[in-house]
Amino acid sequence: MSRIITVTAASIIAALSLAGTSHATMLPADRALAADHNPRILVMNTDEIEKHDMFQDTLNALSPASPEVRGVQEAIRENPALKHELLAQHVELNNVIFADEAADGSFVLYIR
Known part of the structure; x- marks a missing residue:
């Protein structure tokens, strides 16, 4: 019985650490975008x-x-060139929900 508890606890800890890692990977894109x-x-x-x-x-x-959404929107507001570009494309800043940095240094912005 104690093995089952140990394995379950280890699985939970591993899952939580992976969730924290995926959350942390979103933040650098916001900083780079700003x-x-x-x-x-x-x-x-x-x-x-x-x-x-x-x-x-x-x-x-x-x-x-x-x-996550507020971080992306704040990064856009901090970058005047990006904000101007999005407004020129008729994108409402409040509709941007996620940013992803591509390998070539460009960004993909996801909107609703």
Whole structure:
């Protein structure tokens, strides 16, 4: 019985540590987005992602008041060039819910 408890506790700790790691990987994109003076961006609507994709489910689960969403929106407001570019594309800043940095240094911004 104690082995089952030990294995269960180890599994929970491992799951929590992975969840913390995935959360931490989102923050550098926000910082890079705020600091980039000439960002290359692609704006993508969450409806354009394949149905039943786990990433789409994750994005749809984000509430407008969540720290991740507020962090992305704050990073956009801190970057005047990015803010101007998004407004020129008629993107409402409150609709941006997630930012992802690509390997080439550009950013993908997901909107609702």
